[in-house]
Amino acid sequence: MTGALVKEFWRRFRRHRLGLIGTGVVFLLFIVSLAAPVLSPYDPSYIDIKSILEPPSYNHPLGTDQLGRDVLSRIIWGGRISLMVGFVAVGIAMVIGVFLGAMAGYYGSYVDTVIMRFVDIMLCFPTFFLILAVVALLEPSIWNIMVVIGATGWMGMARLIRAEILSIKERDYVLAARALGASHTRIIWRHIIPNAMAPVLVAATLGVAAAILTESALSFLGIGVQPPTPSWGNILTAGKDSIEVAWWLSFYPGMAILITVLGYNLLGEGIRDAIDPRLREGRQ
Amino acid sequence: MATYILKRFFLMIPIFLGITVISFAVLHLAPGAPTEMQTMMQPKVSLEARARLNAIYGLDKPLHIQYVDWLKRLVRFDFGRSFSSDNRPVQEKIMERLPVTLFINILSLVLILVVAIPIGILSAVHRYSLFDKATTLFVFVGFATPTFWLALLLMLVFGVHLDWLPISGLKSLNYEYLGFWGKVVDLGRHLILPVLLSAFGGLAGLSRYMRGNMLEVIRQDYILTARAKGLPERVVIYKHALRNALLPVVTVLGLSIPGLIGGSVIFESIFAIPGMGQLFYGAVMARDYPVVMGELVIGAVLTLIGNLVADISYALVDPRIRVR
Numbered sequence: 001m002t003g004a005l006v007k008e009f010w011r012r013f014r015r016h017r018l019g020l021i022g023t024g025v026v027f028l029l030f031i032v033s034l035a036a037p038v039l040s041p042y043d044p045s046y047i048d049i050k051s052i053l054e055p056p057s058y059n060h061p062l063g064t065d066q067l068g069r070d071v072l073s074r075i076i077w078g079g080r081i082s083l084m085v086g087f088v089a090v091g092i093a094m095v096i097g098v099f100l101g102a103m104a105g106y107y108g109s110y111v112d113t114v115i116m117r118f119v120d121i122m123l124c125f126p127t128f129f130l131i132l133a134v135v136a137l138l139e140p141s142i143w144n145i146m147v148v149i150g151a152t153g154w155m156g157m158a159r160l161i162r163a164e165i166l167s168i169k170e171r172d173y174v175l176a177a178r179a180l181g182a183s184h185t186r187i188i189w190r191h192i193i194p195n196a197m198a199p200v201l202v203a204a205t206l207g208v209a210a211a212i213l214t215e216s217a218l219s220f221l222g223i224g225v226q227p228p229t230p231s232w233g234n235i236l237t238a239g240k241d242s243i244e245v246a247w248w249l250s251f252y253p254g255m256a257i258l259i260t261v262l263g264y265n266l267l268g269e270g271i272r273d274a275i276d277p278r279l280r281e282g283r284q
Numbered sequence: 285m286a287t288y289i290l291k292r293f294f295l296m297i298p299i300f301l302g303i304t305v306i307s308f309a310v311l312h313l314a315p316g317a318p319t320e321m322q323t324m325m326q327p328k329v330s331l332e333a334r335a336r337l338n339a340i341y342g343l344d345k346p347l348h349i350q351y352v353d354w355l356k357r358l359v360r361f362d363f364g365r366s367f368s369s370d371n372r373p374v375q376e377k378i379m380e381r382l383p384v385t386l387f388i389n390i391l392s393l394v395l396i397l398v399v400a401i402p403i404g405i406l407s408a409v410h411r412y413s414l415f416d417k418a419t420t421l422f423v424f425v426g427f428a429t430p431t432f433w434l435a436l437l438l439m440l441v442f443g444v445h446l447d448w449l450p451i452s453g454l455k456s457l458n459y460e461y462l463g464f465w466g467k468v469v470d471l472g473r474h475l476i477l478p479v480l481l482s483a484f485g486g487l488a489g490l491s492r493y494m495r496g497n498m499l500e501v502i503r504q505d506y507i508l509t510a511r512a513k514g515l516p517e518r519v520v521i522y523k524h525a526l527r528n529a530l531l532p533v534v535t536v537l538g539l540s541i542p543g544l545i546g547g548s549v550i551f552e553s554i555f556a557i558p559g560m561g562q563l564f565y566g567a568v569m570a571r572d573y574p575v576v577m578g579e580l581v582i583g584a585v586l587t588l589i590g591n592l593v594a595d596i597s598y599a600l601v602d603p604r605i606r607v608r
Contacts, residue, residue, distance in 0.1 A: 018424075121302035123539075124591075126583040128546030129564055130310070133576055136568040137314035213430055217550055220432050221565070236433060240554075243440050250440070254433030261428035 012274040019270015025263030033080045040073035045228045053246045063248035065238050071249060074230035075256050081231045082260060085146050085215040086208035092150025094204055097157025102188055102196075104158065105165030116162070119155045127152050131214065132223065140223045149211050157203055164196035198275045205268035209261040216257050232257050288599055296588050303588075304358070307580040308351050311573050354577070363581075364574035366567075374578040377563065382582070384454070385552070385559035388475065389544045392483035393537065400487050401533070404494020408502065409521055419491060426488030431547065435481050435554045442477065450474050452556040478555050482547055486540055493536060497529040504528075531602055538594030541587045 013019055032039060041061075048068035056063045062071040104115040131148050138144045168174065169192060177191050218224030219233025220240075227234055232253040239250030343350070357364060363374035407416040443451035450456065454474045462470055501507065502525055510520045548561035556562075560579060567575035 117298065117302065121299050121306060124299065124303055124542065124584040124587045125306075125580065126542040126546035126587070128543075128549055129580060129583055130546075132549060132565065133568050133580065134310055134314070137311070137571070209428070216430055217432055220430075221550070221553060236436070240436055243436055244444055247440060250433070250436045254430060254437070257430050257433065258425070258428045261430075262424060265424060265427055 009274050013270055016270040016273055018266045019273065022263050022266025022268070022270055025259060026267050029079060029083065029260055029263065032076060033083050036076050036080055040070075040076040042070035042073040044073040044077040044230050045069065053242060053249070055246070056248055062252045063246065065235065065249055066242055066246075071235070071252060074235055075232065075253055078230040078232045078235060078253065079256065079260070081142065081225055081229065082212045082215060082257075085142065085149070085225075086212045086264075088146040089149035089153065089211040089215075090204050090207040092147060093154040093207060094157055094200065096151065097154035098161050098193065098200065100154070101158035101161030102165055102193060105162035106169060106184070106188055106192065112162075115158070119158055122152070122155050125152075128214070128217070131218065132221075135218060136223050140218075140226055142225055142229070145215055145218060145224055149214050153207060153211065157200055157207075160199050160203055161193075161196055164199060165192055168192050168195050199272075202268050202272045202275065205264055205271060209264035209268070212257065212264070213261055285599065289596055292592055292595055296592065300585065300588065303584040304355065304581055305351070307577055307584075308347075308354065310580075311576060312347055312350070358581075363578040366575050367572045368567075368570055368575075374574045377575060378560070378578050378582060381558060381560045381563045384557060385545070385548050385561060388478055388482060388557070388559065389541075389548065391475065391479045392486070392544070393540075395479060395483040396486040396490055397537075399483075400490035401494050401530070403491040405498055405521075405526065405529075407491070408495045408498030411499070416495075419495075423488045423492045426484060429484070431481050431484055432550050432554055434484060435477070435551055438477055438481070439554075449476055451477070454557055478551050478557060481551050482544065485547070486544070489540075490533070490536065494529065494533065497532055498525060501525045501529045531598065534594045534598050534601075538587075538591040541590040542583065545583045545586060 046069060048064070051060070051064050051068045053066055054060055054064040054068075060070050060072065062075065065071055065074065100115050100119075104112040130152055134148045134152075135144055138148075174187060174191055177187050182190075215224055216231070216233035216236070219231045220236050222234075222237060224233050225231035235253040236250060239246070239253065243250055345353070354364065361375060363378070365371050365373055366377055403419050407413075407419045410416055439451045442449045450473060454471060456462075456470050456474075502521075507520060507525055510524045511517075515524075545560070548559055549565055550561070551557070552559045552561035553565055560583075563575065564579045566572075567579065
């Protein structure tokens with residue numbers, strides 16, 4: 001994007017109230033995750049048998065879990081995990097999706113057919129079944145989860161990029177580049193992809209939210225992030241076991257997930273509206 | 285029309301083969317073998333015994349031969365036998381679970397349609413009204429709510445504190461002794477929470493989608509024409525606009541099937557419902573390859589059928605599609 005476009009983007013984005021709220025939430029979560037060692041009142045894996053399942057109090061604002069660990073500290077550290085999973089998984093999905101989508105859109109013909117059939121096949125799987133199978137067979141670990149969520153979440157991106165490229169590749173500046181003798185690789189990377197990135201950016205922001213939800217569901221089922229490493233999902237597993245005596249153990253980690261995912265979704269919505277003025281005009 | 289359906293049908297065959305190849309590759313390329321799980325607990329098992337077990341399951345053959353063998357059996361609807369100790373045919377195990385999951389998913393699809401479409405229409409027609417703002421808020425919160433967490437909260441409120449609804453299984457202990465209506469009511473009470481929860485995510489998504497469609501259609505020229513003719517607003521909205529806005533919903537429903545089936549793992553494990561999701565979870569954990577394969581393939585085939593039905597019904601109502 002050129003400078004003028006960025007400026008225009010900012011002008012529109014600034015007026016999008018929900019988008020700004022989302023930005024605030026995402027920004028805050030970043031800070032909390034980065035400053036986790038300073039902010040968290042306790043060591044998240046410090047076991048204190050004298051204070052098991054204590055309700056929220058001054059000492060433990062969000063209570064303690066079944067091993068007497070401080071829930072607030074575990075949620076703060078769990079946020080780091082969620083953030084990492086979200087970004088790495090989406091990064092992987094983006095690399096695969098942009099690469100395959102660009103190939104399909106630019107080269108067309110049989111390359112396009114093969115890649116898009118592959119996309120169709122991948123879209124037929126109940127994604128959560130596939131993720132579950134792979135993660136469970138590969139031994140659950142944070143890295144495996146990120147790779148698997150990324151490797152099963154790129155299809156939308158590929159379709160988006162392909163559609164963008166189909167419309168961009170006929171434009172004059174691409175023809176001009178070709179006339180100047182630029183190579184395919186150069187045309188794709190320097191001229192087409194930068195111009196096709198806008199919808200991908202939106203999809204990526206929404207993808208972070210989806211990846212965080214998937215990770216928490218996997219951890220909740222016991223095949224995601226493994227204890228003692230705290231993650232919002234595995235705190236909830238503990239919450240489920242003691243739901244009748246300790247509501248705080250289920251309530252707060254779920255709220256953390258909800259607020260985070262909401263933040264990313266609002267941010268994505270804001271970016272979408274700021275990028276696509278056509279939709280915006282439709283709303284006036 | 286017949287050519288269209290035939291064409292669509294034949295397009296499904298390579299996709300189906302692709303699905304089986306990917307499922308097979310995912311399972312068999314993962315490290316560790318099912319026989320390891322069965323022999324790990326007994327250190328006395330000799331290498332020969334392990335090799336024999338591998339031979340029984342056909343795991344000693346090269347991968348592509350295993351795949352072809354599996355495919356040959358699949359053509360006769362034989363998914364093989366479960367590796368677990370009951371050693372029952374996979375299709376039998378899946379068939380006793382499938383109706384439960386399908387039933388819950390169909391109920392929740394119906395619920396989604398019945399609730400989300402009117403919400404979408406109303407919030408589009410009364411844009412920026414209080415109702416529109418409230419549903420927009422609901423949609424965003426709905427998108428962001430992890431269903432398993434909501435399930436826990438609802439269980440806590442309705443199951444534990446208020447004690448209105450049962451929180452696990454499909455039947456009460458005294459189910460066998462109830463009369464017909466007693467059974468229906470009992471089943472219904474057990475289904476309320478699971479159906480509500482599996483519909484929750486789709487509810488937010490579809491109502492938003494419907495609103496967007498409706499707004500898009502209302503902008504079109506033929507709506508302007510209809511209004512200019514002096515037709516009452518009711519007719520313009522519910523006849524001219526609604527029909528066109530409803531079309532894409534068919535496709536979206538087809539696309540939502542994998543998500544619904546995948547999501548069944550979560551609430552079936554929370555509510556202890558004996559469906560496909562629970563079977564899948566157990567099979568994955570025990571490395572019961574034939575069952576996992578069978579479920580992946582059946583799940584994908586259901587999606588294929590769903591998409592086919594969606595495409596056909598789309599073509600039925602929209603002549604532009606058939607002509608192409």
